[in-house]
Amino acid sequence: MKSYLYKFFIELTNGKWSSYLIMKFAHSKASSLIISSFARVYKINVDEMEKDLTSYNNLHEFFIRKLKNGTRNSFFGQTEVISPVDAIIEDIGIITGNKTIHVKDKVYSISEMLGNKEMVDKYTGGTFIIFYLSPSHYHRIHSPVSGRVIKRWTLGGKSYPVNKWGLKFGKSPLAKNYRTITEVKTQDNQHIAIVKVGAMFINSIILSHQKEEVKKGEEMAYFSFGSTVILLFEKETFRSKDFLSTPYPVKIGEVIGDLSGKSK
Structure with a gap:
């Protein structure tokens, strides 16, 4: 029953006021009372957390928790690309010639996602990878490559669910939700766009x-x-690494592929 309630209120609820109330509760002192049970329901590995469960003042602090040093791989080759998050790879594929990607039988416009039609040309024919973070995951995002940040920008207003049901039945949440994009250029002049998509209002x-x-x-x-x-x-x-199938669980620092060295 407790598991059902957590999933309903945090994973599925997405109304404006319900999301606002969840936010207020998560920041309240009272929410600290459910941190322990929340960790049990979502099978969170408390041994890798930077702090003890009782050290978090509210649920929000627990959501954005940091990890102990050494809990994720930090040894990788220069051209290797690592997972930027603890997550589930929901899909991986090729950006089509008409600048779209196909996810869960739906078509998404990369032009709309990035909000820049000229920029999109460089990614046409390239690869996309989608990582979904559930409430059980560590919520901090790390860079998949080293390089120079050439642009940061924010798009969108409201946010709708981005779990497997949201991707399947929602109205293009990956391209329309509130999102921030960071574009990084490697030392070999390769561009990578890192799109961070909001999940709730x-x-x-x-x-x-x-x-x-x-x-x-x-x-x-x-x-x-x-x-x-x-x-x-x-x-x-x-x-890309040879993933047997998706969904596929990954963790930060796990190698997901390799940059070919071809520059633009």
Whole structure:
């Protein structure tokens, strides 16, 4: 019963006022009383957390928790691309010639997602990867590559569910939801767009990295609730790891592919 209530209120509820009330409760002292049961329901590994369960003042603090040093892989090759999040890879594929991606039998416009038709041309024919974060996941986002941040921008207003049901039945949430995009250029002149998509009306995506240079594995941002990250790669610059099938669970620092070295 407790598990059902958590899933209903946090994963499925997405009305304006219900989302607002969830946000207010998550920031309240009273919410600290359910942190322990929340961790049990979602099978969260408390041993890898930076702080003890009792050290969080409210549920929001617990949602944006940090991890102990050394709990994720930090040794990777120069051209390897790592997962930016603890998440489920929901889909991976090719950006079509008409600048769209196909996810859960739905078509999404990359032009609409990025809000820049000229920029989209460089990603046509490239690879996309979609990572879904549930309430059980660590909610901080780390850079999948090292390079120079050439642009950051925010689009969208409201946010709708981005879980598997939201992707299947929602109205293009990946392209229309509140989202922040960071474009990174590697030392080999390859461009990667990192799209962070809000999941609820709360629209809480906090950018914790404002420097011009970013290192692979360095924290970039965090979500207050479960959401989605999309990576876009240019054509013929990314070789994906051989994932047997999707959905596929990954963790930050796990190698998901390799940059070919082809520059633009």
